[in-house]
Amino acid sequence: QVQLIESGGGLVQAGGSLRLSCAASGRTFSNYAMGWFRQAPGKEREFVAAISRSGGRTLYAESVKGRFTISRDNAKNTVYLQMNSLKPEDTAVYSCAADFITGLHSIVRDAREYISWGQGTQVTVSS
Numbered sequence: 001q002v003q004l005i006e007s008g009g010g011l012v013q014a015g016g017s018l019r020l021s022c023a024a025s026g027r028t029f030s031n032y033a034m035g036w037f038r039q040a041p042g043k044e045r046e047f048v049a050a051i052s053r054s055g056g057r058t059l060y061a062e063s064v065k066g067r068f069t070i071s072r073d074n075a076k077n078t079v080y081l082q083m084n085s086l087k088p089e090d091t092a093v094y095s096c097a098a099d100f101i102t103g104l105h106s107i108v109r110d111a112r113e114y115i116s117w118g119q120g121t122q123v124t125v126s127s
Contacts, residue, residue: 001026001027001098002024002027002029002098002116003025003116004023004097005022006021006095006119007021007023007121008020009094010122011125012123012125013125013126014086014125017084018086018123020096020121021078022079022081023076024078024079025077029077031100032101033050033051033052033106033108034050034072034098034099035048035051035096035098035099036048036070036079036094036095037096037097037111039095039120040089045095045111047061047109048064050108050109051071051072052103052104052105053101053103053104053106054105055071055074056105058070058107059107059109064090067083068081068082068084069081069084081094081096086123088125088127089125090125091123091124093123094120094122095121096117096118097116098116098117099113099115100115
């Protein structure tokens with residue numbers, strides 16, 4: 001399985017921006033569809049964004065659409081989550097996930113389909 005390490009979390013004021021990175025190692029990164037999920041204290045994990053193997057297709061949760069952008073660089077084995085116009089309700093631990101998938105343009109939204117997970121990075125948005 002691919003190993004994933006997130007970075008880029010931190011404390012930011014409402015309206016600010018952060019860019020999360022997720023570095024993959026151990027397998028051919030371009031064989032994996034990627035996703036970002038988040039979990040706030042006392043809440044269930046929720047889907048944030050997903051991107052296909054090719055990077056040509058993306059999907060976003062309604063709560064982040066227009067503010068967050070997922071992208072990937074297969075040459076660098078890295079997936080990114082650019083987060084703009086952050087709100088206090090975006091505060092959570094953000095984790096990236098990988099799903100080995102044959103479809104070059106397939107999107108994976110269901111967390112149960114992902115086979116590899118990073119340890120997560122904390123994002124805190126102050127009001």
